[in-house]
Amino acid sequence: MARARHSDGRDEIEILAGLVVEESGESGKGEQIRQALAAFAASSRPDTLLPSERVLAEQFGVARMTVRGAIDSLEAAGLVRREPGRGAFVQHPRLTHSEIFRSFTEDMRFRGMEPGARDFSSLLEPASARVAAALDLTEGDPVIRIERVRTADGTPMALETTNLPHARFPDLLERMTENDSLYELLASVYGVRPENAEQTVAIDRLSAADATRLDTEPGEPCFAIERKAHDTMGKAVEFGRSLYRGDRYVIEMHVGRAADS
Template identity: 60%
Template sequence: MSRRRHEPTNVAPEVFATGDGTPKGRHIKDVLTALVHASRDGELLPSERVLAERFGAARMTVRNAIAELEAQGLVRRVPGRGTFVQHPTLVHSEIFRSFSEDMRLRGMVPGARSYRARTRPAPRDVAARLRIEPGAPAHLIERVRTADGVPMALERTNLPADRFPALLGAMGKDGSLYEVLATVFGARMETADQTVSIARLGPAEAKRLEVPDYDPAFLVERTAVDTMGNVVEYGRSLYRGDRYAIRMHVSR
């Protein structure tokens, strides 16, 4: 079955024509750049064939213009699916904030998908991080965090159930975990130990984050401590490698 023809709808037809002597390749790049900035993150761009017809240009000329946009980080090409708008990379800084707080400070709306939560006996490695006995009850919360509706990270976090017995009932799909801990339980985060490594997204993880299989991601392990020095959570989260950069302050 052939794919439905995807036409550009937010660009006036006369924009595709050149009349001021601008080289064809530069004109195509300028128009596509404006189209990207006017589109939502993750939106599918028209195919090379459609664009070549609209611009009255060779497909190779269009392809070269798209390659320049990809090099600038404005679009990403997914084999077999097309070219997608990609808005600027977010910097994951050393400042300790919740995902919701971080997105709000960037002027974006935090949200969540695929929310799953349950209480289980803590595996030995999780128990060691939470400083509880192996097999003691621990809450596991897993969800895809979004910014302006775009999947950004797959969060998995564990918390001691004995300390926060009603947590899962108080949490909402889109809610901020740290805000619930502070307002309902009086637990306020103070510091966290984090390690960052590179991982490849398996097919199931990539599907949930809407990226190609085995795309690189940042694996962030976090152990958070409250103002009393007690461990509150231990998590392993995957942040999209195409949307994040890591910032660190180092000194001698």
């Protein structure tokens, strides 16, 4: 099978042009190659093909076993994956979406990553029948709709859309900005703390428009997660749907046997 070309269309050697391995033993050179390839993987799209072991060995002037060891290390770290007969491909580490109830901002900070946002929009609109039922409202009641792409260390991770009752948060449209944590704002301004949520998870595929916003390819799999959050009194706070990139997330669930009746 012919080797796939890199996603940006450049020749393999050109991708590593300018990277120089200093004079040292094979182990030292192997570490330098590992660092160079790790940087290449971090700046490349998932599924980008790495140069072959032969090309890398020639480029850096080392034995193929040295290159193989560097790629082994990247594979163990989850930065690349090997496919027999095809080569090694960039693979970005996946984050675990667990059962612990956190906002996106809280979750990214917990992981030591910087949360962010882009493509922010907010508007006031009448609640659809479905949104009204979820928020315990009457169809047509005004709700605040907030949509934005959520990022971690600058990388798009999820397309987040949520709805909140306008009567409960009347000036949220004026207060909410792109990078604000919604939950922190609700707590500090309105004294409302989302405490728990009902979530459903489905597998979907990204539309061309959504894929563009998330810097990935149309048709890529994603997790479609619907969430209805409640405050400490059990009252509905928000209802929304978010699309999480399937190449950046895995879903974790804890299961056990039902108690004997």
